[in-house]
Amino acid sequence: xxxxxCSKCNTEYFLQHFKMPLKDKGDTLYCKCGNExxxxxxxxxxxxxxxxxxxxxxxxxxxxxxxxxxxxxxxLRMVPRSGPYGKFYGCxxxxxxxxxxxxR
Numbered sequence: 001x002x003x004x005x006c007s008k009c010n011t012e013y014f015l016q017h018f019k020m021p022l023k024d025k026g027d028t029l030y031c032k033c034g035n036e037x038x039x040x041x042x043x044x045x046x047x048x049x050x051x052x053x054x055x056x057x058x059x060x061x062x063x064x065x066x067x068x069x070x071x072x073x074x075x076l077r078m079v080p081r082s083g084p085y086g087k088f089y090g091c092x093x094x095x096x097x098x099x100x101x102x103x104r
Contacts, residue, residue, distance in 0.1 A: 002014075006033060006037060007035065008034075009032075009035070011033070012052040013049045013050065014051075014055040016047065016049070016050055017045065017047055018046040022044060025042050026040045027039070027040060037049065070089055070102060072098055074100070078102065081101075088104055089102045
C-alpha cells in the first residue's frame with residue numbers, strides 16, 4: 001500500500017491493507033523501537049506493518065515461485081489448482097474465458 005519511515009530509528013515499513021468483514025475496535029501500530037507509526041479506527045479495514053526488506057524478500061520469493069508456472073495458449077500464466085481428478089495447472093482466465101488445463 002505505502003511506505004512509512006520511523007522518525008526515531010529510520011526503519012522503513014510497508015503498510016499492508018486487508019479488508020475484514022467487521023472489526024470491533026481500531027488499533028495502533030508501533031515500530032520495533034516503540035514509536036507509534038499508524039493508528040486506525042474500527043470498521044472493515046485492518047493493517048499490518050512489514051519491514052521493507054522482508055516485504056521485498058517475500059515478493060521476490062513469490063515471483064520466483066510463479067515463474068515456474070507454465071504459460072497458457074492465450075499468453076497468460078497458468079495457476080495451480082486441484083480437483084476431483086488430482087492437481088493441475090489451469091488458465092488464470094478461467095471461468096470467463098480460456099479453459100485450458102495441464103496435469104501436474
